[in-house]
Amino acid sequence: MLERIYKAQQLMDAACKTLGRQINIMEVCGTHTVAIFRNGIRTTLPKAIKLLSGPGCPVCVTDQGYIDIVLDLAQRDDCIIATYGDMIRVPGSNGSLETKRSAADVRVMLSSTDALQLAKDNPDKTVVFVAVGFETTAPATAVVIKEAAEEKRENFCILSGHKLVVPAMRALLAEKNDKIDAFLCPGHVSVIIGYGAFNEIVNDFSRPCVVAGFEPMQIIEGLAEICRQLSQGKAELKSIYTAAVTEEGNTTAQQLIAECFEPADGCWRGLGRIKKSTLKLKDKFSRFDALKRFNITETPVEDTTGCRCGEVLCGLIDPPQCALFGSACVPETPVGPCMVSSEGACAAWFKYGRKKQR
Amino acid sequence: MCLAIPARIVELEGDRAVVDTMGNQFKAKTTLLPHTKLGDIVLVHAGFAIQVIEEEEAKKTWQLIAEIDEFSDTQNRVSG
Numbered sequence: 202m203l204e205r206i207y208k209a210q211q212l213m214d215a216a217c218k219t220l221g222r223q224i225n226i227m228e229v230c231g232t233h234t235v236a237i238f239r240n241g242i243r244t245t246l247p248k249a250i251k252l253l254s255g256p257g258c259p260v261c262v263t264d265q266g267y268i269d270i271v272l273d274l275a276q277r278d279d280c281i282i283a284t285y286g287d288m289i290r291v292p293g294s295n296g297s298l299e300t301k302r303s304a305a306d307v308r309v310m311l312s313s314t315d316a317l318q319l320a321k322d323n324p325d326k327t328v329v330f331v332a333v334g335f336e337t338t339a340p341a342t343a344v345v346i347k348e349a350a351e352e353k354r355e356n357f358c359i360l361s362g363h364k365l366v367v368p369a370m371r372a373l374l375a376e377k378n379d380k381i382d383a384f385l386c387p388g389h390v391s392v393i394i395g396y397g398a399f400n401e402i403v404n405d406f407s408r409p410c411v412v413a414g415f416e417p418m419q420i421i422e423g424l425a426e427i428c429r430q431l432s433q434g435k436a437e438l439k440s441i442y443t444a445a446v447t448e449e450g451n452t453t454a455q456q457l458i459a460e461c462f463e464p465a466d467g468c469w470r471g472l473g474r475i476k477k478s479t480l481k482l483k484d485k486f487s488r489f490d491a492l493k494r495f496n497i498t499e500t501p502v503e504d505t506t507g508c509r510c511g512e513v514l515c516g517l518i519d520p521p522q523c524a525l526f527g528s529a530c531v532p533e534t535p536v537g538p539c540m541v542s543s544e545g546a547c548a549a550w551f552k553y554g555r556k557k558q559r
Numbered sequence: 560m561c562l563a564i565p566a567r568i569v570e571l572e573g574d575r576a577v578v579d580t581m582g583n584q585f586k587a588k589t590t591l592l593p594h595t596k597l598g599d600i601v602l603v604h605a606g607f608a609i610q611v612i613e614e615e616e617a618k619k620t621w622q623l624i625a626e627i628d629e630f631s632d633t634q635n636r637v638s639g
Contacts (some may be wrong), residue, residue, distance in 0.1 A: 225562070230560045231560060232560075247604075258560065260561050285560070285605070287560050294618070311585075311605070311606055312588075312606025312607070313605065313606065313607050314588060314606055333560075333607070334560055336608065337604050338560070338604065338605050340591050340607065340609075341604070341606060341607045344588065344590050344591075344607070357621060371596075389562060389563045389602070389604060389609070390609045392563070392602065392609050393609060415620075416619060416620075416623060439620070444612055444613060444619070445602060445610050445612050445615040445616070451591055451609055451610060453590075453591050453592065454591045456608065457591070513631075526623045542560070544560060549566065
């Protein structure tokens with residue numbers, strides 16, 4: 202173990218020396234963000250290595266317009282809102298699902314199958330499933346959409362907030378932050394999409410992409426592998442999470458996503474509208490689309506709170522650079538989503554020491 | 560949110576499974592892993608098994624979770 206840490210350190214030091222400048226490595230996974238902070242990994246790295254927490258937490262990247270639609274639906278007497286617990290405290294323009302709970306029927310689910318069961322148990326209400334998450338979570342939604350269609354379950358629909366990781370990485374590099382030198386790619390998203398999915402980032406943008414798991418040693422060795430490539434002037438695709446990630450991923454899950462959804466343009470907090478970056482239900486399943494069911498048009502919502510989550514998500518600022526951080530915005534009374542989610546960059550900075558981390 | 564937890568399949572009927580992680584049992588579906596079988600250790604995310612993994616790998620994660628629980632307990636004792 203010590204030998205492995207020593208080797209990783211050598212690779213990192215070499216990269217710092219060769220490049221002679223700050224090295225910006227972005228993780229695109231909320232679970233990585235938390236693991237990095239919890240294990241104090243930032244404090245062990247050479248000063249020149251800067252870790253950025255990118256758009257890797259589904260709650261954090263969900264834009265205000267989506268939350269507002271959920272809150273509007275929650276006001277209806279004929280609807281039950283079924284949501285993963287992560288979404289419940291995210292503030293919209295006016296309150297959150299938590300603050301609406303006394304007047305609305307909001308249920309926290311651990312799985313999409315529970316949401317469909319809820320519809321079976323409540324035939325006189327329409328269950329709206331708040332379907333957020335990246336490719337890891339989307340197959341679970343696809344399974345229940347197919348089930349609902351087979352059962353002709355008409356009192357069930359979803360509000361798809363599913364997002365795709367790779368288009369967001371492309372948009373980040375192309376439009377928001379070209380200072381990102383490399384990506385530490387998400388572990389469990391890659392279980393589904395396969396590490397091969399990041400090939401286009403390596404080829405089109407010449408950035409090293411390394412898939413790592415969540416143990417501290419995996420993260421450190423992932424960062425070291427990135428440093429090895431950078432100091433040799435290379436950009437390669439590599440997965441060191443060999444225990445769970447294959448090149449092609451889980452093809453059954455991919456087929457289910459492709460059967461139920463199609464890529465569509467969509468809004469991300471901080472990144473704005475990104476081409477073909479969200480998952481929309483295919484026409485044959487459109488009767489399960491809450492937007493169509495309730496005739497809702499998505500309208501962009503301007504965030505007027507002064508929250509800088511958008512810039513945090515692009516790696517342009519660290520959370521403490523936001524004026525609200527730690528004063529108006531704390532985990533108990535969050536203003537922005539990155540403080541709400543336990544996997545958000547702001548919450549991690551707040552919880553694990555604002556001064557000690559870099 | 561994209562975290563998946565390793566768990567052993569202890570009951571399996573069609574694609575409906577009961578899985579066990581560190582003594583806690585819960586329901587999960589194996590729809591995304593059609594070839595999985597009883598006794599397999601799988602990564603479970605949002606109620607769905609997404610990948611089969613080796614026991615050794617699962618043990619590492621269970622160990623980590625236990626450490627975090629222990630750490631949280633200590634923190635609670637100190638603060639409470």
